[in-house]
Amino acid sequence: MQTTKIILLNGVGSSGKTSLARALQAASKDVFLHVQMDAFLAMLPTRYLDDPDGFTFVSSTVEGKDVVSIHSGPVAQRAMLGMRHAIVALASEGNNLIVDEVLLGDEKNDYARLFEPFQLITVGVHCPLQVLEQRERQRGDRLVGLARWQYDKVHTGMTYGVTVNTSEATPEECAQVVLRALSS
Numbered sequence: 665m666q667t668t669k670i671i672l673l674n675g676v677g678s679s680g681k682t683s684l685a686r687a688l689q690a691a692s693k694d695v696f697l698h699v700q701m702d703a704f705l706a707m708l709p710t711r712y713l714d715d716p717d718g719f720t721f722v723s724s725t726v727e728g729k730d731v732v733s734i735h736s737g738p739v740a741q742r743a744m745l746g747m748r749h750a751i752v753a754l755a756s757e758g759n760n761l762i763v764d765e766v767l768l769g770d771e772k773n774d775y776a777r778l779f780e781p782f783q784l785i786t787v788g789v790h791c792p793l794q795v796l797e798q799r800e801r802q803r804g805d806r807l808v809g810l811a812r813w814q815y816d817k818v819h820t821g822m823t824y825g826v827t828v829n830t831s832e833a834t835p836e837e838c839a840q841v842v843l844r845a846l847s848s
């Protein structure tokens with residue numbers, strides 16, 4: 665096994681992955697690159713963020729609550745597959761990584777296989793739905809209802825090295841929990 669470290673943060677949108685990643689970068693003596701899915705989404709032509717070949721966001725109301733489902737077409741799927749292989753290429757060159765992800769389906773198995781050669785710790789980033797929806801409303805740049813749709817999917821079938829609850833601890837406190845788990 666290579667000594668390159670990968671911290672895989674998995675959590676619903678607004679659960680606090682970016683904040684935790686930044687706190688981890690600040691607190692760790694090792695250098696970690698923060699790999700954000702958003703950076704790869706930004707590579708797509710903007711029109712593919714609302715296109716059946718790219719991503720589509722479908723709003724509905726279920727039992728009086730807003731729900732926004734995400735669907736990906738072939739262009740989006742190819743970009744995301746490419747992202748996973750790009751992440752492996754970064755790690756293969758010895759870059760320690762914090763990978764910030766919302767794992768919704770088959771890519772969970774893909775990551776487990778691709779990350780096998782590295783020192784991997786998977787982190788479940790949890791937060792109650794009520795708090796997530798409050799954050800979505802406060803942020804203003806996120807659709808309210810994304811978290812509700814993702815909530816049951818993200819952690820299904822995952823086994824974590826460590827979990828954090830961002831409604832009960834600051835990003836800095838969560839980072840210490842993760843770094844302790846990584847060094848144990």
Ligand SMILES: Nc1ncnc2c1ncn2[C@@H]1O[C@H](COP(=O)(O)OP(=O)(O)OP(=O)(O)O)[C@@H](O)[C@H]1O
Pocket residue numbers: 675676677678679680681682683684766799803806829830831833834835838
């Ligand atoms: N531990 C925490 N305690 C309190 N608030 C937090 C915590 N972590 C994150 N937040 C707040 O929650 C919001 C979302 O945080 P952040 O951007 O880190 O989430 P994210 O999971 O990366 O979101 P997305 O997947 O949508 O990019 C921000 O307003 C942030 O300040």
